[in-house]
Amino acid sequence: MIPEPDDGGLGAGDSVSSEFERQIQEAQQERAADLIESAGAPQGASVPEPLSIPGGKQLQRIQTQAAQVLRPLTDTVWSKLDRKATAVAEFTLRQYRTKSSTWVVLGIGVLFVGMMLMFYAEAMATGYEAYDNDGDSFDWDRDGYPAGQEKRLGTDPNDKFDFPDPELYPPDDPSVWVNEDGFDWDGDYGNRNQGHDDDGDCTGEGWTNPDSWSLPGNKDYNGDGIDCNARYRTNETGQIILGILNDPNVDEDPDEDVFIKEALHRAFVLGFGKIGFVFLIGIFLPLFLATGLIRDEMDKGTLHYIMGKPIARAEVLAYRLLGYLAVVWPYSTVLILGTALITGFIAPSDSIFRFDDMAAWLGVLLASWFVMLAYGTVFCTLGVISPKFGLWIAIGLGVWEFAMAMISLGAPNFPLSWLSISHWGIEIVNCSSILAYPDQSWMAAVSETVNWGEDAPITGFYSPPTIMPTSAFGSLLISIFMLLMVTVMALFIGQASLKSKELN
């Protein structure tokens, strides 16, 4: 037979539990005695009953010291949070730095943004030719007078022998009759009576013959009881302009170049913010950078180097995500603020730099941060839950998110899209754009009224808040809350999964 070892080890099959329990109990009692002794307790104090030691302050000191020595892990973790968190986050950062895939993904993002900025710059450099929407700059009868001037002076614009006296009324330059009646809005959402007939071709004001046949017979086409105005239709909250119904010849000839450039610029901020930063960069970066945060380490068999330290598994997941955020947040910040800076110099503005967009870009930045946080946590958790299929599930989720993003853009009130991260990111951009541009819904309504369509695609990218239509700020906060909720839930699931996972 194999002899029993001298140092207390056991032979195979020997019962160990009772002996060890006794050893542990003895050890714990000795430990308590050591603690009391080291804390300055009087000799002979009863070990199992430390409360019998006289002196309240001394007792308190002893208990405090003992608690410090025997403090649970959570205390230790909190006191060392900065060291462990920064150590893991730094390690993650450096790990990203060594991977070529990181640079490829980040590089593609920069190229994408660069290309979009080139398209934007080209669009801004393009002049939009003024278009005579009401046709009154044309000399239909070739008598040298624009139709608008002839109408105002009471001659027939279709009769070449009927024209004003050249001595008294020299012909106007046709450009005078282009863009002569733009949209007039006083900015008051509560005032439905808007619009002004700047060129007088509805009211007849300033016309030689106020009863001219060429003035509209029905000057209250929109039926609001007021002649020659524009009736603004708002939603039930009165905060969003849904449509504009003009009386005839009112606000019928706005300045295309000014309006379309402004609408194009805002469409770029909205569209690029939503599709570029919130959706494309917002989903691809986390997909490539966060899915493998834990999963790759498990695959390679290196996770135990970190997990084998006195640090809770849940913390490792959180700190790895911190490292991920330390890459993607500064990256998106640089890209978005860079874009804001470049567009600020190119965008239509009265000054060298356009500051009006900053709030909108900050909204895009906010959306990008929270979306990347949520996607990153979800993807990382998927990698933890299923190291084998996590990436494929993440790609499937990406397809779902794409579909929901499209729904959010086209039909933002369709509730199915609320079950996606992209919807809430898009909502943040919408809300921040409304806060940045108080006349955003007016711009969209004008664009639709004039039917500029592709020239001013703001209607395709703008939509009012969905969750709280009365308050853009409220909707913004709710959207952030929803994204944080997704993040926290994913984090808890990931942490729970990691805690129960065996690292074979």
Added chain:
Amino acid sequence: MIPDLSQTGEGRKEWAPAPEAPHVVLNHVTKTYGRVIGLNDVSIAIKGGVTGILGQNGAGKSTLFKLIVGRLRPSSGEVMLFGTNPFKNPAPYSRLGYVSESEQLYDWMTGLDFVTTLARLYGYTRDEAKARALHVLEFVGLEDVVNKEIGKYSKGMRQRVKIAHAMVHDPDLIILDEPLAGCDPLARTTIMNVVRELGAMGKTVLVSSHALHEIERITEQILILHNGRLLALGNLHAIRELLDKHPHRIKLHTDEPRELGRSFLPHEDVYGVRFPNPGELLIETNNLSSVHQALPGICVESGIRVTGIENPDDNLESLLGYLVEGRA
């Protein structure tokens, strides 16, 4: 040189287990992987000294270690590391250093980065961690390559940097899973010296191997695993003595095996001789040490030249065979 590993940084307060409790306790622990049994009803308690874990590939050595360090959860039974469940509570890891069998390392890091980064996870400040890392890297003999990327390290260096990372926090218990696997002789010697020094420093060291002679050079206390079962736990010399009493073989290489065999037959502990191959003499004995003592005299007396001596039964397989057979 034994480094002063007792130094503690200002920011580091140790988790304090009960001081006299066994460092490792396995109480009727079984671990299965589907239908495969990795470890079968193992009960051990370990504290102090260097313990060699012997077993062939698949015997359950790594499974045992993974259970102890909390990487795996037992299918049944109870694992206690410093008195707590290591799978649920990472606190005892502050007293544990673990060198896994995995050859994977962060090749892009330098040895110093690797050890420093992981040391910071024990709560050391950056400076403390670096100072300790330099200390242990010197201890394992890597002081000249601390700033070299691990990817450029030799196999032995990689093992030593793993050992360094495991001892940077001055643990009470160090577990080394096959630390000598794949190392060249020089690296083996260095690592064995390190392990012996750790034992001399009063650490509890568990070191696994499938080579009996390797463990023999490190420690006398062994634990033998076979097919997931704990076969024996005790002093290697005591086991060897038992083994020596068991039928044993000595192989001699000589040009005249038959003549030499004839000279051995009169010895009272020799019960047979065989000639398995030309030029080989196989002596069968019940008392190995007695025959080894008499062997030089008999050879000299016979005047026959012996070119080599082998103990074919002096290996793990023979030991396992004996132990398994003995149990049967």
